[in-house]
Amino acid sequence: MSVNFNALVDAATRPYARAGRYAYHFVRGKLRRDPVFRAILKNGWLPDEGRLIDLGCGLGLLSALLAEAQKQHQAGNWAPDWSTPPRNLEFQGIELQGWKVQAARQAFGDNSPICHGDIRTAELPDCSAAIILDVLLYLNNAEQREILQRIVRTLQPGGTLLLREGNAAGGLRHFVTSTAEHICCLWRGQGWQDLHYRTETQWIALLEELGFSVDSLPMNQGTPFSNILFHATRIT
Template sequence: MSHAFVHELVDHASERFRAGGRFAYHYARGKLGYDTIFHDILRRGLLSGAPRVLDLGSGQGSLFSWLLAAQQLAARGRWPADWAPPPTPRALRGIELMDKDVDRAAQAFGATHPVVRIERGDMTRTELGRPDAITILDALHYVDHQRQSELLARIRAALPAGGVFLTRIGDASAGWRYQMGLNIDRVVTFARGHRLSRLYARPLAEWRAELESLGFEVDSRDMSGNKPLANVMLYCRVR
């Protein structure tokens, strides 16, 4: 992976968040610069064939800014030859429960962005529409187990054949590594100005079994990098 190119991507993607203040800007830089799932999304082309993306628990819209920055750099001929084709986003919709994050998104993208729309809502109740891909990054564990199952079934129903569901979960069977990730998650949640709530985790095997029962082909990949954590990306495609 080209570190210089990733640095250029981070610069482009985080710049728009300056309008939301120091926290919004530095949070975006830290998230996009050091969280390897964003790098994997582009390098492996996980959302490249999905022009319409729905991000549930979208926060301030860091993922959307990342995809747009990639598209812009690729249009200028700046794209690594050994990466998958760049994304071509045409409709990016985010659902976020927290008012502060929705406000930061509005400052970053404006009220009438031609591609991005981030709205306040509860991902367990909102209408999902008909996107090509649905993402939930580090948010499913805030929902109790019954509503998790209901949401996953709705996600499957909303996606077309070949549609993608991309999520990241903590593997509750990973012992102390999972607990460490849990503690980090609580610190970040508090720093973003949100209250701490009960979390609902599952073992990786349980996540896989439920998703496969819904008709997804599931590819799991460790996303902890060199950190002693238990973060797992689940790349799920409708059969």
């Protein structure tokens, strides 16, 4: 038996039809094409229980995917070479863009786990795992450090941080990454944004300095980007 990932995505995406065509097709396309979501499910990087905080969670698509994965696993539709999805992991997302928070509420009603807030100032609850995907590039170096320091204070010892950012030493791939981000900012009406990237080595050094052990791996399969995923464990 193998996991039919596209069918899993289709089921996870279905509630977003209540939020309109754009939200539905964005979530469906993102979950299908971005390799990080398949990797998170297959490799079992998240704990089975506790609380997961997703900073800059967008439309809450990871929450929807995890919930549907657990349903499929309980129904016996799961491959033995894929890790068991988290069973008792509470999800809490924080998202700056109000329309995304509203779309998640349209999709899931009162069950939406997404709250409106700025991750630089929002209160972070105690957690067993934290995830930040493609967000810190919008913050300057001091703000990046502060966010990570706050995560250290809320993350239990042995807890997991999953962080993805573009690798500034990624050559042509990184040029494509930064160009695509600038274009997206312009398309969203945000104007020209200052983007703050680090090299893979610099990210590892910062995370280790803050008390994490770190593994890194490319997370750009099937894309032209320089994305690296940092799988970090709090050790102090």
